[in-house]
Amino acid sequence: MSKSLTLTHPTGVLHTSIKLPASKSEANRALIISTLSGGTAELHNLSEANDTQLLQRLLKSDDDTIDAEDAGTVMRFLTAYYAVTGQQKVLTGTDRMCQRPIKVLVDALRELGASINYLGEEGYPPLKIDTFKGNGKKQLKIRSDISSQYISALLMIAPLLPDGLALELEGKIGSKPYIDMTLSIMRHFGAEATFKGNTITVPHQKYKPASFHVESDWSAASYWYSMVALAKEADVTLLGPKENSFQGDSAVADIMQHLGVYTTFTSEGVNLIKKRHEKHLLYDFSDCPDLAQTVVALSAALGVTLEMTGLESLRIKETDRIQALQIELLGMGSRMEEVTPGVFRVQPGIITKKSLNFRTYQDHRMAMAFAPLSLLAPVEIQEPSVVRKSYPRFWEDLEKAGFNIKYND
């Protein structure tokens, strides 16, 4: 793919209907659990996202060395899966993946009897996973303020442990809807669990093969909301997303009420139209960190002052997303600052440049969050192929919606 692309929209009017990609988060849980249930389950609407295609391939691979690339769920879920099913593997990933911490998960698995060694820096991939010598331990304490993926990874293998698992979550619970999603999908495959107070209890039991339909991706929907908010006129139908979703990112429908988008749920998905937006917004992203970039870029473009909390996990995702946002906002004349510890404010400026240029930092969400600004001025996006991680058809869908795309060498 090209080094960059330039996006423009000839009219700024959006009338379109878009079929959203499937959720990689749901798909990757279904893949792990259906494998643990014997591999005969029928999975429908598996995501075309690279993160899901990759996990599907890796689960069938006999290789000794497994490359999780830049997929956090793949790295974390496979660590627990290989460790507890006694598969000897070296598990590695991109340079960035080898900077994303995994100690909390490795410590927990070691306490359960797993043999895992660090091949590079202590606390980070690559990992060497050896035979599992279950020690009958069934109660663990685990920090829940770094990544929920450690907890999801442990929960999915918990039914296999001879005495099950009682997991006590310590500290703030970040990304909680993803933990609830894991438990819901486990239940779909016949595994019971209870989440009371800070403790999740999973008895020893067998998963049952079941067919599973992966829902459309609400995180992907967020970029279309942003386009509606920035269009001169818009009537956009998104096919697929469900009101009562497993995904916490369905919160985008509520957030965008404040930012100028009115949502109607239909039997097919959602219909989005433009409405007036507010001038200030205060939001806690602890439950939906993947929406933060969309909301930051949109607020800066709309002239909304945005105050945010719950961004702690953004520093250890595909890139340091706080730093990446701060740099790219400056380039468009806006600012994002930490006003008091943990509280960030976006102070929008006025876009004076004739065209905008955004770097993407190997982060799909940087590309997709800033692309909608092309409804205001021509936008150049660097390394546009990053979208393949979660939404490979993103650029084709923009063309379908009337955007012009010029690929630059």
Ligand SMILES: O=C(O)C1=C[C@@H](OP(=O)(O)O)[C@@H](O)[C@H](O)C1
């Ligand atoms: O479990 C999941 O599918 C995910 C959990 C979240 O990560 P954290 O729990 O690390 O915040 C989210 O950001 C990521 O895109 C997907």
Ligand SMILES: C=C(OP(=O)(O)O)C(=O)O
């Ligand atoms: C953080 C993300 O993914 P992961 O942690 O699974 O790499 C994401 O998709 O925004």
